[in-house]
Amino acid sequence: MVGQLTWARRLLGLWLPLAALFVFALFPFAWMAATSLKANAELYDPKSNPLWIQHPSLVHYIGLIRESNFLVWIGNTMLVALVATLISLLFGVMLAYPLARMRFPASGLLALSVGVAYLVPQTLLFVPMADLINRMRLGDSLSAVMLTYPTLLVPFSAWLLIGYFKTVPKELEEAALIDGASRWRAMTRVILPLCTPGFLSAGIFAFTLSQNEFLYALLFLNTSSIRTVPVGVTGELIRGDAFYWGQLMAAAFLGSLPVVLIYSFFVKYYVAGLTAGSVKG
Amino acid sequence: MSVNPVLEAAGSAPQVLPARRPFRFREWLEREGVFSWLMLTPPLLFLLLFLGYPFCYGVYLSFVRRPVAQPATFVGLNNFVQLYNDPIFWQAVWNTFRFTAAATILKLGGGLAMALVMHQNFRLKGATRAVLLLPFIVPTVLSTVAWQWILDPGMGLFNRGLMYFGLMQQGPSWLGNPTLAMVSVILVNTWRGLPFFGITILAGLQTIPGELMESATIDGAGTWGRFRHVTLPLLTPVIFIVTVFSIIFTFFDFQLVYVLTGGGPANATHLMATYAYVISVTTGQLGLGSAAALAMVPVLGVVLMLMSSYVRRD
Numbered sequence: 146m147v148g149q150l151t152w153a154r155r156l157l158g159l160w161l162p163l164a165a166l167f168v169f170a171l172f173p174f175a176w177m178a179a180t181s182l183k184a185n186a187e188l189y190d191p192k193s194n195p196l197w198i199q200h201p202s203l204v205h206y207i208g209l210i211r212e213s214n215f216l217v218w219i220g221n222t223m224l225v226a227l228v229a230t231l232i233s234l235l236f237g238v239m240l241a242y243p244l245a246r247m248r249f250p251a252s253g254l255l256a257l258s259v260g261v262a263y264l265v266p267q268t269l270l271f272v273p274m275a276d277l278i279n280r281m282r283l284g285d286s287l288s289a290v291m292l293t294y295p296t297l298l299v300p301f302s303a304w305l306l307i308g309y310f311k312t313v314p315k316e317l318e319e320a321a322l323i324d325g326a327s328r329w330r331a332m333t334r335v336i337l338p339l340c341t342p343g344f345l346s347a348g349i350f351a352f353t354l355s356q357n358e359f360l361y362a363l364l365f366l367n368t369s370s371i372r373t374v375p376v377g378v379t380g381e382l383i384r385g386d387a388f389y390w391g392q393l394m395a396a397a398f399l400g401s402l403p404v405v406l407i408y409s410f411f412v413k414y415y416v417a418g419l420t421a422g423s424v425k426g
Numbered sequence: 427m428s429v430n431p432v433l434e435a436a437g438s439a440p441q442v443l444p445a446r447r448p449f450r451f452r453e454w455l456e457r458e459g460v461f462s463w464l465m466l467t468p469p470l471l472f473l474l475l476f477l478g479y480p481f482c483y484g485v486y487l488s489f490v491r492r493p494v495a496q497p498a499t500f501v502g503l504n505n506f507v508q509l510y511n512d513p514i515f516w517q518a519v520w521n522t523f524r525f526t527a528a529a530t531i532l533k534l535g536g537g538l539a540m541a542l543v544m545h546q547n548f549r550l551k552g553a554t555r556a557v558l559l560l561p562f563i564v565p566t567v568l569s570t571v572a573w574q575w576i577l578d579p580g581m582g583l584f585n586r587g588l589m590y591f592g593l594m595q596q597g598p599s600w601l602g603n604p605t606l607a608m609v610s611v612i613l614v615n616t617w618r619g620l621p622f623f624g625i626t627i628l629a630g631l632q633t634i635p636g637e638l639m640e641s642a643t644i645d646g647a648g649t650w651g652r653f654r655h656v657t658l659p660l661l662t663p664v665i666f667i668v669t670v671f672s673i674i675f676t677f678f679d680f681q682l683v684y685v686l687t688g689g690g691p692a693n694a695t696h697l698m699a700t701y702a703y704v705i706s707v708t709t710g711q712l713g714l715g716s717a718a719a720l721a722m723v724p725v726l727g728v729v730l731m732l733m734s735s736y737v738r739r740d
Contacts (some may be wrong), residue, residue: 149523158543158546159543159546159548162539162543163543163544163548163554166543166558167542167557167558169617169620170557170558170560170617170621171557171560173561173569173572173573173576173585173617174564174572176572176575176576176583177572177575180575188581189581191581191586192592195581195583195586196583227542230700236468236469236472237469239465239468240465240466240469240470241467242465243461243462243463243465243466244466247458247461247462247464248458249459249462250459251479252462255466255470260609262473262477264674265477265481266674266675266678267680267681268678268679268699268702268719268722269481269484269678269719269720269721269722270477270480270484270719270721271703271706272484272487272702272706272712272715272716272719273479273480273481273483273484273487273716274476274480276483276487276712277476277479277480277483292476293476295472296473296476296477299469299472299473300473303469312662327452327455327456328455328456328457328461330463331738354561356565356569357565359565359566359567359680359681359682359684360681360703363454363684364603364707374565374568375565375566375567375568375681377568377569378567378568378571379685383571390575390578390581393571393575394571394572394575397568397569397571397572400565401564401565401568401569404563404564404565405560405563405564407562408556409556412552412555412556412559413552415559415563416555416559416625416629419622419624419625419626420625420630422627
């Protein structure tokens, strides 16, 4: 009797809500995949089951790769995300290390400014930013987004790393200094290696944010061969006629795949970065 | 010539000095303030150039009339007056508030529920958490394109479902009707942001010590009593910060509306961000567009003040 009761409670309190959450979170991806694998005849047949594939076909994937610059966009997106992430980590460390571990005038004010800078969205700055990029003659080049993405990512990385650096006891550094190491050596050989989880968190976060960025890419990348996936997909794959959904869903699915794969290797660090600001704060 | 060994030693001292200079430079480097500022200067210069300068320049632009590729003329507060008299701008402001409020409430409620469901013991919990976060990971533009297809009036998943179950002869035009378009935009934002609330609140739940729950149970508290008097008060800090973050990012949202509706139909889903984009990029009025973007600042300011007063109270 008791066993049955807990089983029922388990079903209503855990398994049913979990199933609902799974359906809610994942059905758009299922629909994306199902659409991309059907030829137009089946796709636009009102009598066929929309979530079932009767005759799987790669026609939309082949068309996507042949007719558009999709693979180039994937390459561009990866390159930009990688460069922007590396810049953000480097500058993030340079900001966070002194702010977390050194005492000097104005350090409190600087830490606060970094926090405020993290909250400034690109929506606020895009008009003057476009002007700045044009005057630096960087318009319509990948450098434009490689330089502007870190404006969003550096403050975040610094904020996250300050938290990590603060968890390392000051005595470790002092011991290294007493042993005759310079501050630089103490930092690079003692403190930074201990903060690898922090770098992984900040890195995977910066990487996914770079993949997601749209506004600056939309403003700065006009030539098809230098576009990133989001701008390429919205700018070139949405065409006038109505029968483009197959290719569009193939692009959305293929375009999401690299981020999801990389994310799946670093989930632990991603979640740590996600919750660091709010749970510790 | 008798040589005084002491004098000779003194005389040779200047020869030692050049060898000591790099040593002194290193000592100077070791000072906390010097080391700090040498590290801080490059990233600070970068942020000043690409964040501080555009912000100041944006403030300047909002006081001039500047069509694309033409010289600027100073117009004082004219841009703001023009926005004040622009009914579409006020509609965008109202839309932004409605969108932010509705989406935040839905994400908060749903996220809290998700966290409470996930805060139980079951197999593959880590994998479940990773999978449920997917809407938040996948690039917004790509998932929004999928939603556009889900909401397609003719062949979209929603309307085909409605017709299949015989609920309607002809499904509604989700993105063509002003009210439904706003509902759709809120729905898609909620879909994307809910896991962020869920996972963060879950992390907060996991920090609540089990003994507190036990003692509350011993004191006779039921499930609701424990939630109301133990869980909720301890979760308040986490919930507050997640909500503030989400309000900021929802308020300034651009890509979702740009891709899903383009602000239509008839400006019904224009947010301040998308409207500022239309003014400055589509019609090329950089000054007016800057003013429209800057009009979002007071809101950010209020939110930041709330946040800092909260942190101080802590």
